Amino acid sequence: MGYIETNVDEKTTDLSRARQSLIEELQAIMWYDERISATKNKALREVLMHNRDDEKEHAMLLLEWMRRNDVPLNKKIKEILGKSKDLSKLWD
Numbered sequence: 001m002g003y004i005e006t007n008v009d010e011k012t013t014d015l016s017r018a019r020q021s022l023i024e025e026l027q028a029i030m031w032y033d034e035r036i037s038a039t040k041n042k043a044l045r046e047v048l049m050h051n052r053d054d055e056k057e058h059a060m061l062l063l064e065w066m067r068r069n070d071v072p073l074n075k076k077i078k079e080i081l082g083k084s085k086d087l088s089k090l091w092d
Helices: 010-038 042-069 071-080
Strands: none
Touching (some): 010 042
């Protein structure tokens, strides 16, 4: 992961690490979904589905770490996630 700025504090660096890792986990989920959709082999599909779901767990662990360490993100999570309102009613 390349940084644009060179004088960055440890908290910002760790948040960047977590965000980049989350991006990579979500990307892996996408790749697994494509492979699951493409294969005709049932046993392979089951293994790929298991692996994809592990990536989802990893993504959620990163999101939880970010929630605990990024106060504005935590605020938005509380405002938006788990709500049953129409999505257009959830943004400002």
